[in-house]
Amino acid sequence: MAKTLKEKMAGIIPKIREERKELLTKYGDKVISEVTVAQAFGGMRGVKGMICDTSVVEPDKGLIIRGKPIMDIKDRYPEEIFWLLITGSLPSADELKEFQKELRNHGEVPKYVWKVLKSMPKSSHPMAMLDTAVLVMEHESEFRKRYNEGMKKTEYWEPALEDALKILGTIHSIAAGIYRYKYNKGPLIEPSNKLDWAANYVKMLGLPPKKGETYEMMRLYLTLHSDHEGGNVSANTCHTVGSALSDPFYAVSAGLNGLAGPLHGLANQECLNWVLDTMKKFGGAPTEEQIEQYAWDTLNSGKVIPGYGHAVLRVTDPRFAAFNAFGKKYLKNDPVFQTVDRVFKVVPEVLKKHGKAKNPWPNVDAGSGAILFHYGIKEFEYYTVLFSVSRAMGMLAQLVINRALGTAITRPKSVSTKWIAAQVKK
Numbered sequence: 510m511a512k513t514l515k516e517k518m519a520g521i522i523p524k525i526r527e528e529r530k531e532l533l534t535k536y537g538d539k540v541i542s543e544v545t546v547a548q549a550f551g552g553m554r555g556v557k558g559m560i561c562d563t564s565v566v567e568p569d570k571g572l573i574i575r576g577k578p579i580m581d582i583k584d585r586y587p588e589e590i591f592w593l594l595i596t597g598s599l600p601s602a603d604e605l606k607e608f609q610k611e612l613r614n615h616g617e618v619p620k621y622v623w624k625v626l627k628s629m630p631k632s633s634h635p636m637a638m639l640d641t642a643v644l645v646m647e648h649e650s651e652f653r654k655r656y657n658e659g660m661k662k663t664e665y666w667e668p669a670l671e672d673a674l675k676i677l678g679t680i681h682s683i684a685a686g687i688y689r690y691k692y693n694k695g696p697l698i699e700p701s702n703k704l705d706w707a708a709n710y711v712k713m714l715g716l717p718p719k720k721g722e723t724y725e726m727m728r729l730y731l732t733l734h735s736d737h738e739g740g741n742v743s744a745n746t747c748h749t750v751g752s753a754l755s756d757p758f759y760a761v762s763a764g765l766n767g768l769a770g771p772l773h774g775l776a777n778q779e780c781l782n783w784v785l786d787t788m789k790k791f792g793g794a795p796t797e798e799q800i801e802q803y804a805w806d807t808l809n810s811g812k813v814i815p816g817y818g819h820a821v822l823r824v825t826d827p828r829f830a831a832f833n834a835f836g837k838k839y840l841k842n843d844p845v846f847q848t849v850d851r852v853f854k855v856v857p858e859v860l861k862k863h864g865k866a867k868n869p870w871p872n873v874d875a876g877s878g879a880i881l882f883h884y885g886i887k888e889f890e891y892y893t894v895l896f897s898v899s900r901a902m903g904m905l906a907q908l909v910i911n912r913a914l915g916t917a918i919t920r921p922k923s924v925s926t927k928w929i930a931a932q933v934k935k
């Protein structure tokens with residue numbers, strides 16, 4: 510019989526606890542990072558002060574999940590990626606099948622969630638709706654219930670995992686429901702027992718499957734956005750809130766609020782806007798010269814070019830490369846995709862000449878919008894919701910591991926500007 514995710518985790522946890530204990534006992538006082546004044550004022554960029562075992566982002570390689578470069582695993586089911594993130598290895602075929610069944614068994618969205626969503630103003634941002642839905646589902650939290658009953662610290666990970674499955678089992682249905690309700694797409698669509706997580710999301714959104722091509726697109730989308738180590742705004746926020754032992758519903762909802770920011774997850778909505786604006790201005794797919802002119806106009810008006818630059822990466826994001834390859838396979842005659850591809854040829858050179866951005870290359874958001882647009886999701890402000898459905902996997906995997914390891918409450922030391930001024934003069 511295939512192991513459930515919980516059984517698999519139960520087998521791994523003693524080993525990872527032991528590793529952590531040994532490192533702390535032997536090397537607890539070793540220095541691994543120092544902080545400059547510029548880092549303290551600059552969003553703590555590069556300060557090594559938290560642990561994340563699910564993935565790393567190498568400046569010259571991009572996302573590596575549990576030792577596997579994202580390009581090597583991009584065609585896996587998102588459910589396999591979640592299993593990989595949380596356990597460190599890919600599931601067997603039987604384990605995958607069992608896990609998909611388990612997720613479906615956690616798929617019931619409580620009725621009150623829809624009531625709450627319907628009572629929000631129709632003009633609410635879909636991210637505000639999604640975050641509200643996850644938060645209101647806190648009522649279902651097994652973690653809070655067990656905590657109130659006095660569970661032992663060593664058991665924290667078990668109800669955290671149960672809550673994680675409740676969130677992952679429902680978040681695609683909730684996200685699809687928000688889409689259909691907010692954009693007047695008709696009644697909710699039920700998921701199917703025969704489809705995987707991504708394909709069901711496509712079904713519930715009401716998108717035409719195009720002989721399975723749309724399913725393939727959604728699997729790729731959900732796999733590519735699943736995790737990006739621990740320091741980004743959403744992961745870090747989820748980590749901090751979870752470290753107070755707020756349950757996973759509170760923590761994920763908080764993390765998603767961070768993802769809703771224009772410098773983070775909301776960038777993908779801005780990216781496609783930028784691309785379509787160039788097309789509007791020049792009456793169709795613009796030439797490279799026209800894109801160059803538009804890029805300079807954007808920079809000269811004091812704005813950033815969305816989809817380009819990254820806090821960590823210093824190369825083309827492999828996730829952009831994966832979308833670009835998908836686009837070249839299925840969308841090569843689509844003028845929006847053609848424009849995205851042309852922007853990729855022009856903008857890095859413009860940013861290099863501009864001389865500010867440390868990384869002139871595209872990030873994941875530069876490529877994803879054109880693909881979603883092609884498959885019929887034309888409401889840009891919804892794009893971050895799709896990102897959220899995927900990123901919930903990374904946040905939850907990190908959270909469950911942290912509860913298993915007994916990670917302490919986050920509490921870095923803040924200092925005042927006066928303190929820094931006095932310190933540097935010493």
Ligand code: HAX
Nearest residue numbers: 772773774776813814815816817818819820865866867868
């Ligand atoms: N266009 C114009 N200027 C840019 C730029 C871009 N795409 N990227 C960076 N810069 C500028 C910064 O604004 C900064 O200017 P100031 O010194 O005047 O403040 C300077 O270059 C140095 O910034 P950096 O060190 O290279 O970049 P940061 O680590 O500070 O910021 C960002 C990283 C991703 C926020 C940044 O590159 C940016 O704003 N890009 C456009 C928005 C975007 O694509 N966001 C999505 C990122 C991916 C993600 O997290 N998705 O969730």
